[in-house]
Amino acid sequence: MDKLNNQQLLQQLTDHFGEDITRHEEPYGLLTVHTNKERIIELLRFLKESVGFIYLTDITAVHYPEGENTFAIVYHVHNLVENIRVRIKVSIPVSDPKIPSATVVWAGANWMERETYDFFGVQFEGHPDLRRILNMDDMEVFPMRREYPLEDPNRVDKRDFYFGR
Structure with a gap:
């Protein structure tokens, strides 16, 4: 059996998810697929259970x-047997930063989602314990x-005339 490559993986994803794979690219050889938040858990579960992206x-x-x-x-998952990685991106508006939690697929997503919540304010719906992990609770x-x-626009030490410009 041939080793899984980006084109075969993209074909499997487009066959299974069709129009829900809104676009794809391959920067530096890393397949990146874009989807919507309604199908992200199904796509992650398909990658884990059907294609072997267990990590x-x-x-x-x-x-x-x-x-x-x-x-x-942004989700990065790895198929350790085939040694292939894929990046999945989902765009959501800043005005309503909600997306389903991946903890139903990987228990290890817990801390990654808490960190993303802590720094960006993204609400992972269905997360078992979504609270700050690195910053102060009252922040x-x-x-x-x-x-x-x-930078502070009022800083004078960064003005051009101090540098002879």
């Missing part, structure tokens, strides 16, 4: 403040959101 490497988020102001919830902001400027 959940990471769950995180990326905030894209320009344009649509969305979060991309009211989510530090990885790109809602604030990177």
